[in-house]
Amino acid sequence: MTSADLVVDAFGRIAEEVRAAVDGFSVDELAYRVDEDANSIAWLVWHLTRIQDDHIAGVSGLDQVWLADGWARRFDLPFPDADHGYGHTIEQVAAVRVDADLLAGYHAAVHRQSTEWAAGITDADLERIVDRAWDPPVTLGVRVVSVLSDCLQHVGQAAFVRGILLR
Template sequence: MNTAELLADAYGRIKEVVHDAVEGLTTGELADRLDPEANSVGWLVWHLTRVQDDHVSEAAGHPQTWTEGGWDQRFGLPFDADDIGYGHSADEVAELAAATADLLTGYYDAVHERTLAYLATLTDADLDTVVDRRWTPPVTLGVRLVSVISDDLQHAGQAAILRGILLRRRG
C-alpha cells in the first residue's frame, strides 16, 4: 500500500460513518438538536463535507464541488458560496432544517469521489509541498489532508452519537 492508497482508505472510513449516521433518519430528525445551541446531524454532515470540499479543492487547484456541481443551489442555503460552517450561530445551524439524507449523502459522495480522484494523482513527494504559510510551521499537503480526515471523523462521530440518541427517542 502506498501513501495515496492509505489516505484513500482513511477518507473511505469517513464515508462509511457519514452514511451510517444519516441512513433512515427523517428530515426532522436530521434537523433535530439536543438543545437550541447544539448542532444537528444534518448540519454536522453538511459542515464536514464543506470542509473536505473546500480544503481538498484548494489543494488540488480546482473549483469546489459545492458550486461547480450545483450543490449550493440544491441546498438553497442563505450562506455565501465559500461558507463552510465554521463559527456558525445557532440560527445558522437551523438553516439546514430541510436537508434530506439523500441530499446530504449525495453531496458527500460527490466530494468523496473527487477527493479519491485527487489522491490517486499524488506521490509521496507531493505531500511535502507547503500549501499554507499562514501557520508556524507552514502546513504541508500531507498535514492538510490528515487534518481534514481528523476533523471529518470527529464530526462524523458526533453525528453518529446524535443518531443513536434520536433513534432511542423514537422508542
C-alpha cells in the first residue's frame, strides 16, 4: 500500500460513514441536537465536508467544490460563502437545516475531488511545506492527517447523534 492508497482509503471510510449518518433521516432529524449547545448531524456533516473541501483545495491548488460547483447556492445558508463553521455559535449551528440528499451530494462531490487528487500524491509530496504560519511549519502530510482526524471525529459525533435518535 502506498501513501496515496492510505489517504484514499481513509477518505473512503469517512465517505461511508457520512452516508450512513444521514441516510433516511428527515430535515428535522438531521437538525436534532441532544441539547441546545450540541451540534446536529446536519451541521457536523456540513462542517466536516467544508473543512475537507477548504483544506484539500488549499493544498492541491484546486477550487473548492462548495464555490466552483454551486453548492453554496444550493445550501442557501445564512453565512458568507467562505464560511466552514469553525467558531459557529449555537444559533449558527441551528441554522443548518438541509436534507440528507444535499448533504450526501456535497460530500460525494468533495470526496471525489479529494480522492482524485490524493491518488497522485507521493511520499516526497508529503514533506512539502504548505503552511508557514505555524512553528514548526506544516507539511502536506501533517495537513492531510489533520483533515482526516477532524473529519473522522465529526462523523463519529454524527453517528453518535444518529444512534440516540434511533433508540
